[in-house]
Amino acid sequence: MTKTYKIVVLGGDGIGPEVTDQAVRLLKEIQPQLSGVAFEFDEHSVGVGEYQKNGDALPETAFEACRNSDAILLGAMGLPNVRYPNGKEIAPQLDLREKLDLYGGVRPIELFHEADTPLKNYGPGEIDFVLVRESTEGIFAGRDAVADLDADESLNIIRITRKGAERVCRMAFEVARKRDKAKKVSLIDKANVLSTMVYFRHIFDEVAKDFPDITAEHVYVDASALFMVRRPHDFDVMVTENMFGDILSDLAAGLVGGMGMAPSADIGDKAAVFQPSHGSAPDIAGQGIANPIAMILSAVMMLQWFDNDETRRAGAALHAAVARVLSDPSNRTPDMGGKLSTTQITDAISIALKDAL
Amino acid sequence: MTKTYKIVVLGGDGIGPEVTDQAVRLLKEIQPQLSGVAFEFDEHSVGVGEYQKNGDALPETAFEACRNSDAILLGAMGLPNVRYPNGKEIAPQLDLREKLDLYGGVRPIELFHEADTPLKNYGPGEIDFVLVRESTEGIFAGRDAVADLDADESLNIIRITRKGAERVCRMAFEVARKRDKAKKVSLIDKANVLSTMVYFRHIFDEVAKDFPDITAEHVYVDASALFMVRRPHDFDVMVTENMFGDILSDLAAGLVGGMGMAPSADIGDKAAVFQPSHGSAPDIAGQGIANPIAMILSAVMMLQWFDNDETRRAGAALHAAVARVLSDPSNRTPDMGGKLSTTQITDAISIALKDAL
């Protein structure tokens, strides 16, 4: 009785296809080692390239495939110089979040080697927290509005719903429960100024009551940014609204090597997208030097997310292989000051994986 | 012909009065050394203490004095456990910003000694930029709204006006012009998602045309947080909306020693408040160990802001005295791992000041 996981692969733009290729390659190497588990890959063209060809960055067939998938692996979408007529970037990953109701942006932050962090005095594992970002509302709620550049003012709406706040807080506490660290969830808000944040905090406190085994605390968003650079070891799981999560997760990625090291998952009740936090990096696309680590770690998240002991074992093995390769600081791609190509570093991980599985 | 500067002193809550005392003391020491300049100090009680006594955190007489002043020195206001009935903190500094139309929050970030930064490889002067935060609108625009905790959703408004964006951008370019660094202004926005930010960017670009000698660039807010920890030396002057400025300025302060090291000025066309970026720190209030540096550097900003050669000379001297004292890393208060008391470190600055003036 084999369980087949339908994985939609959306390479996207720029370096997106290059890094997804590496993740898919490793998943294909893993598959024969797992009993009762098969992966079925289904590739689709999305993003700016697709928009330029067919006028739609996320064609209906690709979207339908996503909706019927067990998981979606996404490379990167968007190119800075190609925009919609309203001036905004083409970012179908936001449409996916909205249409598939992927409300929880889970962004683990882990330091593998002291050479990767700009901070003094932090070694492997000493920065290790997870940021859970609400991804369907909050300060992003006005994202469909169009600016009238000749008007005297411009308005957007901030919206926090009970449902939205509740489910993302619940997800954060569940993430904390599964970790073997401090078991603490920090709500990052600005309840001293905004009523939406007073509301968010109120709901967070309600949800916290259902998790008496987990410490709940409130931290103002401004203070949290400072704590992140002065005592990142104090964080375990953080939960916050969309925009704050966007800012803090980039900052956090900066502490462990940059966007090339930061995986993410956008998780809903019926679908999930696993993608590196980085963008399409068109300046280095096609050169074979993109850092595949964030994408590979996103594949780890996917394996752990499938509710299956075998894939969890595979996820742990792939994570261990990445950690082993990165424990040698000369194993790095150029974005991190190293010399390895995209395939070379993946080759190293592939070899380490054989031992780990 | 003596020019008398009327300086309103608002000690406020917690450590506020302790640190303002030190700044006032140094200003009084400076005054006899300046020709044709006098300082007149006018102290008022404001903040939570005042709210508890008289029901108003910013009494009318204090506000009137502020309005008729040349500058306002503010210590700190607010106490975490005392709130208005609507759950929000008592933060009359926000009322001051609004009522006096103090639209530009100028926050210089300067590293005095490598011991103060959590970042590897940065020494004195190697982190040196200014953040200009719009302080009257933006994501804070909804700050008077009250949350209905039983509703299904909570809304706030984001507002960016042409006037608001224009004047703060102009201020940023003017700040850049006065600095002897890169002469670059970076707009920090989220124009890839929010129409208010597309609008802000449009106005920034218009203003930039009036400053052809200064480089103008756009950086997304999430990326800017990452750059701040990975290459802070690339920034010269940053300008951004209220909430982004709030977050990024705390983060930036974290890079140079924390809130105890970060001065600020809230500047309007008719008034200006100079205050440390830190809060009232009630946990250490009354112990004589508060770090007065941020407050003293705020006084430096005031002296430089007065349109007067003598006060500018005094500002430069006071800045040099602070730099000289901080060049010895044992000259630190406990918040920075040191042993000096509030008055001891001010004594050291006072002595250095004698040479510098």
Ligand SMILES: CC(C)[C@H](C(=O)O)[C@@H](O)C(=O)O
């Ligand atoms: C590309 C952009 C629209 C996106 C976002 O802001 O959510 C990105 O920054 C992210 O964090 O996934």
Ligand SMILES: CC(C)[C@H](C(=O)O)[C@@H](O)C(=O)O
């Ligand atoms: C105390 C608080 C309301 C204030 C703000 O958010 O503006 C503070 O964080 C600041 O940066 O001055």
